[in-house]
Structure formats: C-alpha cells, structure tokens
Amino acid sequence: MQHAHPAAHxxxxxxxxxxxxxxxxxxxxxxxxxxxxxxxxxxxMIYRGRSLAGPFPNGPEGVFxxxxxxxxxxxxxxxSLTMVxxxxxxxxxxxxxxxxxxxxxxxxxTVFLGGQFFEFTAFVAEGLxxxxxxxxxSFFTLTGFHGAHVTLGVIILLSLxxxxxxxxxPKEESLTVEIAGLYWHFVDIVWIVIFTLVYLxxxxxxxxxx
Amino acid sequence: xxxxxxxxRAHPGPGEYIKIxxxxxxxxxxxxAVYYVPSLSGALTPILMVLSTIKFxxxxxxxxxxxxxxxxxxxxxxxxxxxxxAVLIALLFLFGASxxxxxGAA
Numbered sequence: 436m437q438h439a440h441p442a443a444h445x446x447x448x449x450x451x452x453x454x455x456x457x458x459x460x461x462x463x464x465x466x467x468x469x470x471x472x473x474x475x476x477x478x479x480m481i482y483r484g485r486s487l488a489g490p491f492p493n494g495p496e497g498v499f500x501x502x503x504x505x506x507x508x509x510x511x512x513x514x515s516l517t518m519v520x521x522x523x524x525x526x527x528x529x530x531x532x533x534x535x536x537x538x539x540x541x542x543x544x545t546v547f548l549g550g551q552f553f554e555f556t557a558f559v560a561e562g563l564x565x566x567x568x569x570x571x572x573s574f575f576t577l578t579g580f581h582g583a584h585v586t587l588g589v590i591i592l593l594s595l596x597x598x599x600x601x602x603x604x605p606k607e608e609s610l611t612v613e614i615a616g617l618y619w620h621f622v623d624i625v626w627i628v629i630f631t632l633v634y635l636x637x638x639x640x641x642x643x644x645x
Numbered sequence: 646x647x648x649x650x651x652x653x654r655a656h657p658g659p660g661e662y663i664k665i666x667x668x669x670x671x672x673x674x675x676x677x678a679v680y681y682v683p684s685l686s687g688a689l690t691p692i693l694m695v696l697s698t699i700k701f702x703x704x705x706x707x708x709x710x711x712x713x714x715x716x717x718x719x720x721x722x723x724x725x726x727x728x729x730x731a732v733l734i735a736l737l738f739l740f741g742a743s744x745x746x747x748x749g750a751a
Contacts, residue, residue, distance in 0.1 A: 454715055462718045466725025473729025477736040505677045512673060512700075516666035519708045523659050594659050613710075620709045631697035636678050639695050 453625035465621045468584075472625050475580055476632060479573040485534045485637035486568035490561055492638040499634055503630045506631045507550040508588050511585075513544035515623045518592075518616045525613075534599050537612075540619065541592040544585050551582050574633070581629060591615050654713045665707045671701050 450456055483492055490498045521536030555575070558564075565575040595615055598604055604611060657665075676696050679685055685692065706712040711719050 451714075452717060454717060459721070462721040466721045466723075469725040469729040470732070473732050480733070480737060481740045501677065501680060505673070509670065511675055512669050513666065514667075515704055515708050516662060516676070520659055523656075523662065526656070548686045575672070612732070617709055620704055620749045623703050623708075627697055627700050631676070631693050635676060635693050 436595070455616055458610065458617075460616050463619060465617065469619065471580070472577075472628075475573075475577040476628065479577045479633060482569040482573040483633075484570075486570040488568055488599050490558070490563040490567070490571075492574070492633075493572060494608070497617060498561050498563055500554070501548070501558070501634060503554065504630065504634050507547055507554075510543050511547045511623055511626050512541050517543060518619045522609065522612050522616050525604065525609040527607065530599060530604070530606075533612065534596055534602070537592050537596050539591050541596070544589040544592070544619075548582060548585055548589070550576065551585075570638070576627065577633065581622070581625055584625070588615075588619050588622050591618065626634075646674055655709060656710055656713055662707070665703055669703060672696050 440456065492499055517536045517539040521533050521540060524530075524532035524536055555578075558571075558589045563574075565572050591617065595604060595612060652726065676693060679689065679692050679696075705722070
C-alpha cells in the first residue's frame, strides 16, 4: 500500500534557491557535523589499540558488551522509524498521531541514553574512565558527544510535542517536524557508524596485552 | 540570477517506511551474527563495512528523503561526509601504524 505525499514544501517566502532556508541550513549543519564526528571517530580509531594498560575494548580484558550494545543500536534504529512515521502523520494532518510518534521517538531516545549511562557506569566499575588510558579518553569523548546529540534531539522532540499541544504545528507546518527529523536521523546514522567501527570491528591489542 | 526552483518526488508512505525499517533490523541482526561466527573473522571488517554502508545509505535516502528531495541537499551533506571520510583515511594512514609506544623503548 502506497500513500505518496507531495514532498514539495513551498517556502513561505521567496528564496533564491526555491528551497526553504531552514531546511537548507539544517542540511548545511549536518554536513558540518559530519566533520566533527569524522574527527572524533578518527581519533578513536588511531588510539583504540595504543593503550599501555587495560581495560581494553576487546580481548581478555575487553569491556564491550556486544549483545547489550546491539539492543541499544536496534532501539535507536527503530526510533528513526517512529520519527518518520511522526512526519508522515504530520503531513497528513493527523496531529494526534504525530504527537504519539514524537513521544515514542523521544522515549526510544531516552531508552538509548539510559543504556549508554548504564554502559558508562559499568565501564567505570571495571576501571575504565576517561583518564585511564587513551582508549578510555577517545571512547568516552566520542560516545559522550553522540550522547549529547541524542539528548538535544530528545529535548527538540519533546519541545515539538509541547508546541503541538499548545495548538502549533498544524499540517501546514510539517516542515518543522521534517527538519527535526533530519537531525534525529543524523544522530541515528552516526551511531550506525560508531556501532560498526567502535564496537563490532575488533581493535588491535598492544603486543604486551594478554 | 534565476535559480531553478525545488524539484523533488513524492515522499514514501508509512508502508514503505516500515519495509525499510524491517530491512534495517534484519541487517543489524546479520551484523551481530557475523560478529559471532569464528570462520568469518578474517573477512569481518569488509563484511561489516558493507552492511553498515547499506544501513547508512538506506536511512539517508529514504528516512531523510535525499532520494526524493532537491539535489542541493545531497551536495551539502555528501560534501561534508566526503571531507570527513578523507580526513579519516588520511589520519589513519598518517598515524595508523600498528605499534604501541612503550616508555623507555629506543
């Protein structure tokens, strides 16, 4: 069953590109945010196998809990579905449905953040802090920045719900939901990369490590 | 100077979004399964890179609508992504030698 929607959102004001400036700005921001995460991921990849003392990412002294992180990755992935369903509802004028899907997305994001908090506390309990070794420093910096992005995303989503409850965000303003969705999906694709490069691809162990 | 107005196709509906999500979930399952198969450990990195790239592309193309929206959005995003990828590759070549610095070693 296919319910196609006109994707065209005619800007409320005339623009030189014919595109809405807010959406253009969001894409420009996301392009620049790629550079931030590119730098953080590069740093992690360089340092992850160079710690002089454990704990290490994997191996005998490994701290990663792949089944747990897989569930977290799945939760964030499914939040992208609920986000896009919120947009579809908004474009159809189903305001109640939009609110439900926005709240569902915020809840899934919060579950992901809870999982990250649990993971961080487990790592600290195992002796891995940002000051323990270069793996810890680069890992906590990378995943911490991502967590901060998710936190901001949850705040944005809940703000949209509040605006909607106050009578804002009618069908004609679905572009606002779409722009928030772009940010949320970006957070998801960054985690797709982190999940693979940081968690699933094993880090080289230092020669002296068990 | 006149610039062509936004040209894009219709966004998909909920049914297509759900199909995409199911495919993404299956790929994630395959990723985790591959991680636990010892016989695939030699090819783990390329397999995971391919699967991750597919997931990344599907979210960007369908959920973020780059497949349907103005090509200018693609330029903005792919430009940043390309530079980030180039920085990553360059830094890995510069600093990626598989050695550990041991204090006191010559």
